[in-house]
Amino acid sequence: xxxxxxxxxxxxxxxxxxxxxxxxxxxxxxxxxxxxxxxxxxxxxxxxxxxxxxxxxxxxxxxxxxxxxxxxxxxxxxxxxxxxxxxxxxxxxxxxxxxxxxxxxxxxxxxxxxxxxxxxxxxxxxxxxxxxxxxxxxxxxxxxxxxxxxxxxxxxxxxxxxxxxxxxxxxxxxxxxxxxxxxxxxxxxxxxxxxxxxxxxxxxxxxxxxxxxxxxxxxxxxxxxxxxx
Numbered sequence: 637x638x639x640x641x642x643x644x645x646x647x648x649x650x651x652x653x654x655x656x657x658x659x660x661x662x663x664x665x666x667x668x669x670x671x672x673x674x675x676x677x678x679x680x681x682x683x684x685x686x687x688x689x690x691x692x693x694x695x696x697x698x699x700x701x702x703x704x705x706x707x708x709x710x711x712x713x714x715x716x717x718x719x720x721x722x723x724x725x726x727x728x729x730x731x732x733x734x735x736x737x738x739x740x741x742x743x744x745x746x747x748x749x750x751x752x753x754x755x756x757x758x759x760x761x762x763x764x765x766x767x768x769x770x771x772x773x774x775x776x777x778x779x780x781x782x783x784x785x786x787x788x789x790x791x792x793x794x795x796x797x798x799x800x801x802x803x804x805x806x807x808x809x810x811x812x813x814x815x816x817x818x819x820x821x822x823x824x825x826x827x828x829x830x831x832x833x834x835x836x837x838x839x840x841x842x843x844x845x846x847x848x849x850x851x852x853x854x855x856x857x858x859x860x861x862x863x864x865x
Contacts (some may be wrong), residue, residue: 663846667694671850673699674829677706680713686742690749693778697774698840701814702829703746704739706853708818711738750801777841785843810839830854 647653656664669692676685685706692699757766773779780792787806794802813835817828834851837843 639834647850647853650849652845652852654842656846656849659845661844661846663696663844666692666699667846667850669695670699670702670833671854673702673706674709674826674854677829678713678826679712680710680717682710682714682738682742683745685710686745687749690746690753694750694753697771698836700746701811701836702832703743704814704818704826705821705825705832707742708735708738708822709829710742712825713737731814746817761863774841775803775807779842783842785840786838786843787843806839806841810835825860830857 669688672687673685673692676682676688689699689703689706712808722742728766730815750846754767758764777787777791782788790806791799791802813832817831818825821828821831833847833854837847840847
């Protein structure tokens, strides 16, 4: 049995996590798959990480922005693993694959898996109406019920004639962090992924306490940064 760690304790006993369990929202499934994708990327399992990220994006859409840092993380872990040679009977460093080729290959895998899930949904419902109902709700923000996020307050005070423009601005603003952090923190892609989770907590259309609890728990991965000397 695996021993519990500080990360496990900080997540399980986080008040926001407990509050999420009491509310029983479906966002917990997206959070679970995001954590699985991050863990698989840390071990260098790019396909498993992509599959988990596809499932998270299928549920909540915005986790797709985690694709760049997680793929960089998986690529770095793969390059660090030695390759066993049958001829010499020893482990030798594997020839590094181009990062661009790796990205394109994983991008194809992501697109195929995501398209397969959409096709499966169509096969179950016999209709494409779930796309505007699920993803259109997040992209177009039709429900302005007050919540803990920033979007509802901004858009409820706005004139309708500017709505489309600022929807694009807000989505571009959130999406711009993904390539920016990935490039800036290319040597520490896990930190970029953790910071993106925090950005999602603040800037996603329908914010929730579950994402906040997950982000605060993920900060314990860098607990050594906050240690007092």
